[in-house]
Amino acid sequence: MALRGRRVVLGVAGGIAAYKAVELCRRLVDAGAWVSPVLTEDATRFIGALTFSALASEPARTSLFGGPEPIPHTRLGQSADLVIVAPATAKLLGKYAAGISDDLLSATLLATRAPVLVAPAMHTEMWEHAAVQENLATLRRRGVHVVDPESGRLAGGDVGEGRLADPSRIVAAAEALLSRGRDLAGVRVLVTAGGTREAIDPVRFVGNRSSGKMGYAVAEVASGRGAVVTLVSTQSRPVSESINVVAVESAEDMHREVLARFGDVDVVVMAAAVADFRPKVIAGEKLKKREGVPEVVLEPTPDILGALGESKGAQLLVGFAAETERLREHAADKLARKHLDLIVANDVSAADAGFEVDTNRAVLLDSSGAVEETPLLSKVALAGVILDQVAARLGLPPEGHP
Ligand code: C5P
Numbered sequence: 001m002a003l004r005g006r007r008v009v010l011g012v013a014g015g016i017a018a019y020k021a022v023e024l025c026r027r028l029v030d031a032g033a034w035v036s037p038v039l040t041e042d043a044t045r046f047i048g049a050l051t052f053s054a055l056a057s058e059p060a061r062t063s064l065f066g067g068p069e070p071i072p073h074t075r076l077g078q079s080a081d082l083v084i085v086a087p088a089t090a091k092l093l094g095k096y097a098a099g100i101s102d103d104l105l106s107a108t109l110l111a112t113r114a115p116v117l118v119a120p121a122m123h124t125e126m127w128e129h130a131a132v133q134e135n136l137a138t139l140r141r142r143g144v145h146v147v148d149p150e151s152g153r154l155a156g157g158d159v160g161e162g163r164l165a166d167p168s169r170i171v172a173a174a175e176a177l178l179s180r181g182r183d184l185a186g187v188r189v190l191v192t193a194g195g196t197r198e199a200i201d202p203v204r205f206v207g208n209r210s211s212g213k214m215g216y217a218v219a220e221v222a223s224g225r226g227a228v229v230t231l232v233s234t235q236s237r238p239v240s241e242s243i244n245v246v247a248v249e250s251a252e253d254m255h256r257e258v259l260a261r262f263g264d265v266d267v268v269v270m271a272a273a274v275a276d277f278r279p280k281v282i283a284g285e286k287l288k289k290r291e292g293v294p295e296v297v298l299e300p301t302p303d304i305l306g307a308l309g310e311s312k313g314a315q316l317l318v319g320f321a322a323e324t325e326r327l328r329e330h331a332a333d334k335l336a337r338k339h340l341d342l343i344v345a346n347d348v349s350a351a352d353a354g355f356e357v358d359t360n361r362a363v364l365l366d367s368s369g370a371v372e373e374t375p376l377l378s379k380v381a382l383a384g385v386i387l388d389q390v391a392a393r394l395g396l397p398p399e400g401h402p
Helices: 020-028 049-055 072-079 090-097 104-109 124-128 128-140 167-178 212-224 249-264 302-311 327-337 379-393
Strands: 007-011 032-037 082-088 117-120 150-153 158-164 186-192 230-234 245-246 269-271 275-277 299-300 316-323 343-348 363-365 367-374
Touching: 007 020, 007 049, 007 072, 020 032, 020 082, 020 104, 020 167, 032 104, 082 090, 082 104, 082 167, 082 245, 090 117, 090 128, 117 128, 117 167, 117 299, 124 128, 124 158, 128 245, 186 212, 186 249, 212 269, 212 379, 230 249, 249 302, 269 302, 269 379, 302 316, 302 343, 316 327, 316 379, 327 343, 327 363, 343 379, 363 379, 367 379
Parallel strands: 007 032, 007 082, 082 117, 186 230, 186 269, 230 245, 269 316, 316 343
Antiparallel strands: 150 158, 275 299, 343 363, 363 367
8 A cells, every 4th residue: 555656766786586576566566656677787687677667667777877867866866755675685785885876776775865675685605794794784773674585595506595585575565664654743752872871080980781772773763753853872873864862971961961851852761771870989080000999989870760750741751671580570660669651671681682682572561560562573673662652642643654
């Protein structure tokens, strides 16, 4: 449904799976999309541009130059609702991650603000190569969507991971992306992210393992769904331009910046791992080893959520509880103590959830008890689950986002 009437640039890079892009092209047209194919020069060695021209909504393009339009990449990039690259080869992913734009497809990828969906396909050795995986991680971080390859038969009789995803999966991912709702349009969301650093002296601090990934995911997903997002963060990770980032370091800084903005927001998601204690005295100069082992006396930091809970009006407060035991019990207690509307509890003792990794598994609780228990999800997907709960509590209708 979501593809009907939407403009899709279908990029085809030069791999053996290029022939499957023909089927994908046909399915996208059948779903009602206006499909503009763009083939790399290498792709034309595997499959003819004429085939795409015959099936797509307009003739296939293969070059930045020589066509009727003087600057085809900007027109294609600006008018697209979605850009799909299938197959995305190691070379194409490398160029895209590095920002190289030496042909029509790579230039179009840089010239678009539309969502981009890449479907990689290559031999297993290439797929597993650190360079390819790092390029993909970079692209993912920038918001590029990936339909992972499948395992199966590859060119040359080999078998393994790296086979282009079935066209039906790529069409489904495209549908899901385009039907993503803007159910949070205009909602003012403040998100905190990262672990705070509490200074011991000018060079040392007391910190924790939080990477900030969960908070960044909430900020990005909320922004994608139309929210006006302020991100108060101790980390400097890449983030969409639409997000207003306020850099902080300590719990004290975060407390100040969050409270100053509290009156102007509708929702606060405290994903930051705020230190509970800080050194009572911060040495003015670097502590010298020769002066012996220093005694660091700790004192409590301000409880930001606690303060928000005390002074809250109509705002919705979402907290996190990172626990290593008795998850629900501790989380329910925190929810009540801090006057929260929702708490996201995760078990940080698991290797695949919580700190530093890209995945998480959580129990969401409100004052009535557990409302949702998630399986292991990417932090981006978990952000979606949390924001669904937020939207429901704000009385906003769901809009069919994935
Ligand atoms: O540290 P604790 O497990 O109690 O943190 C639970 C929630 O409280 C988190 O959402 C965290 O961001 C928030 N918190 C806070 N101020 C603190 C400590 C934690 O707002 N000083």
